[in-house]
Amino acid sequence: MSYKDIYAAWRAAPEDFWADAAKGIDWIEAPQTVFDADADVYGRWFVDGTCNTCWNAVDRHVEAGHGDRLALIYDSPVTNTKRQITYAELQDEVATLGAVLSGMGVGQGDRVIIYMPMVAEAVIAMLACARIGAVHSVVFGGFAAPELATRIDDAGAKAVISASCGIEPGRVIDYMKLLSEAIDIATVKPGGCLILQRDVQRCELVEGRDLDWADAMAQARAEGRRADCAEVKATDPAYILYTSGTTGQPKGVVRDTGGHMVAVNWTMKNIYNVDAGDVFWAASDVGWVVGHSYICYAPLLAGCTSVIYEGKPIGTPDAGAFWRVIADYDVKVLFTAPTAFRAIRGQDPEAALMADYDLSGLQSLFLAGERSDPATLQWAEEHLGVPVIDHWWQTETGWAISSVPMGIEALPVKHGSPGVPMPGYDVQVLDDEGQPVPNGTLGNIVVKLPLPPSCLPTLWNAEERFKSSYLNDFKGFYATSDAGILDEDGYLHIMARTDDIINVAGHRLSTGAMEEVLAHHKDVAECAVVGKADALKGQMPLGFFVTKAGVNRAEADICGELVKMVREEIGAVAAFKMAVGVNRLPKTRSGKVLRGTMQKIADAESYRMPAAIDDPAILDEIKDVLTTKGLVG
Structure with missing residues (x-):
């Protein structure tokens, strides 16, 4: 049937x-x-x-x-x-x-x-x-x-x-x-x-x-x-x-x-x-x-x-860790978080380490935990050669x-x-x-x-x-x-948590849609967009991005390209004008990006340390970057 x-x-x-x-x-x-x-x-x-x-x-x-x-x-x-x-x-x-x-x-x-x-x-x-x-x-x-x-x-x-x-x-x-x-x-x-x-x-x-x-x-x-x-x-x-x-x-x-x-x-x-x-x-x-x-x-x-x-997907010992496990045990189906594949892609963009392992037994990859950006999903499809279902x-x-x-x-x-x-x-x-x-x-x-x-x-x-x-x-x-949204074919599209829908001058916009655009940039390994309080428009989108390993370009050039991409893909209504490069994004240990906490830092609001945060020091790094650029408060 x-x-x-x-x-x-x-x-x-x-x-x-x-x-x-x-x-x-x-x-x-x-x-x-x-x-x-x-x-x-x-x-x-x-x-x-x-x-x-x-x-x-x-x-x-x-x-x-x-x-x-x-x-x-x-x-x-x-x-x-x-x-x-x-x-x-x-x-x-x-x-x-x-x-x-x-x-x-x-x-x-x-x-x-x-x-x-x-x-x-x-x-x-x-x-x-x-x-x-x-x-x-x-x-x-x-x-x-x-x-x-x-x-x-x-x-x-x-x-x-x-x-x-x-x-x-x-x-x-x-x-x-x-x-x-x-x-x-x-x-x-x-x-x-x-x-x-x-x-x-x-x-x-x-x-x-x-x-x-x-x-x-x-x-x-x-x-x-x-x-x-x-x-x-x-x-x-x-x-x-x-x-x-x-x-x-x-x-x-x-x-x-x-x-x-x-x-x-x-x-x-x-x-x-x-x-x-x-x-x-x-x-x-x-x-x-x-x-x-x-x-x-x-x-x-x-x-x-x-x-x-x-x-971990990387560092134990390298970005080929998942491929080693799949090959060693003839894994038929892998189920993991999109963050794991973003990390692997960021460390090994060409999937060179994959060549060392026999992955012929793998039939599909399932992702869940937070929304997967299409760029990461396409990367996994291209290199694994199996269906990737988010x-x-x-x-x-x-x-x-x-x-x-x-x-x-x-x-x-x-x-x-x-x-x-x-x-x-x-x-x-x-x-x-x-x-x-x-x-x-x-x-x-x-x-x-x-x-x-x-x-x-x-x-x-x-x-x-x-x-x-x-x-x-x-x-x-x-x-x-x-x-x-539900599209005409009955497929569901998850754009954001409802508290991640931001209101820019009366327009309800999805931060997830903006993240999709940023993730397609050739130099971006990971990204997040939050709504920063703005006296005139209510909220303005603020983007964060981590570059792939080996990228050595001026942050301002990448920021300019990201702003242009969002304007072309979503339109001027998104009012996307701010993007900052960071070394890493704060996440829970299950890989979910702590967007709500990042937003509170940007708005200079007090916040409770998330119980499941992987490394609390990252929040100080985010605050330092935003403070240096005059983007706090």
Whole structure:
């Protein structure tokens, strides 16, 4: 069937569609009710079903005779360590760790904070929580102590699983120091902590609080303790994932158990076109939603092999790092952030390092995390020779809202578009009054309720905030907080976050559209555009750019060319007159450019240090450049 046929079939009978998808999951009690429209805020999926995520991700593959198949590949260039784990070995690890957690007093429904680096044990910890019915909340390793404390308190954590340290190129992050500070700050005191000692930097354990991972696992094995899979309601939370909130208080996105499995399992074949036994690599971090959905859960649910990579796209050791991993493990599909490819392109513009590796097994590249500029996408297409799909989804949804569904139909890729809406998502574009706008017109991107399986049913202990954040602005719709257009072919174009739409003398303009133009300049590796306050016009666009490696030209010449390009491509209405060269852009550790913080610096406003910032020193660099050029305030 074609994409149009399948999307139409979902529209005509959504419950039949998801009931069929639910057959891909093993149920303890199969759901009789596919969707209860009267449950909670907008309805709930599979309300009377019971199941277990760890069984579906691990045990059932072993039971089916696939215990020798590789489940996880751990590759760490920062420690020069590699490890491969079969499904049978993974089953033993998670069953043993589940017993350790139970021995720490963790039971079904209890919350466990996982604060770990990109190691195989992080995924094992997630699965062990799922096995015993505990609710995990993964906090990105290296988050500052106050941010970790906030999450411990909000989740009401019964236990914490952590490591002695995290390792970044050129530095070691003392996790134990941060963890101890966070527990001191937190109101909620976890009953115990399980600590993975790493050889690079071991730590002192706190007596009466901390257990050594290796010792606890060895003792459980010696005593023959293994945890069975708990029976969990489909509507019980599988995990809580905190995302930044505009108030500074993080929002705990809740992911349910049954709907999550059904949806992400469906995506593996239909969106990514991978089958059991294929190697799938999501080059992300387990602390982000991509790591949850596509490092841990979806690949294992589908019986694939998932790569856990503790490294960077450049610098570990060079811009050929990704090509080495793809070649070493015969990766079929790579999923990463556009920022990774901008960094690779900036260091190796001609992709010379690619020639050293056999990439013939790679069938497609998927990008997500922030909008990909067409120039980077075209560069990846040209050098990899495979389809490059910049699909679009959010922490709140857990899987793609729009994509090119390679397993259904390899539709044409439109540069600058994340593809077409996926079954389950009725995507519409509305004006600020909630009225539909014509195709090709910029507006607010919304999804008609109900949301499909795996999307958040609420925020943790914050239902009113859930409504005010997502449901109240457009009655009957989920507000994505993204702005864009639907074109005449049904393709979606994400232009900016709604707070990145700037108002220049009464004209609503997309900073994303301007970034597209800047990114096409032959010397530009990365760029960002923000709206700077202006007494006359309200706001004026301010561009930032990083040049490619080896470029040695006067900044003023490049700035002049960028201004001319925007005038030619968008028009004088954009009023684009200011661009500054910087050495690097401030980003989160997942690769999102911190445009909002850059705007506050330009407007001389106070700002809170973003919790997930990769390197805080970059903000001082931005301020110094703007101050030198007289562009602050």
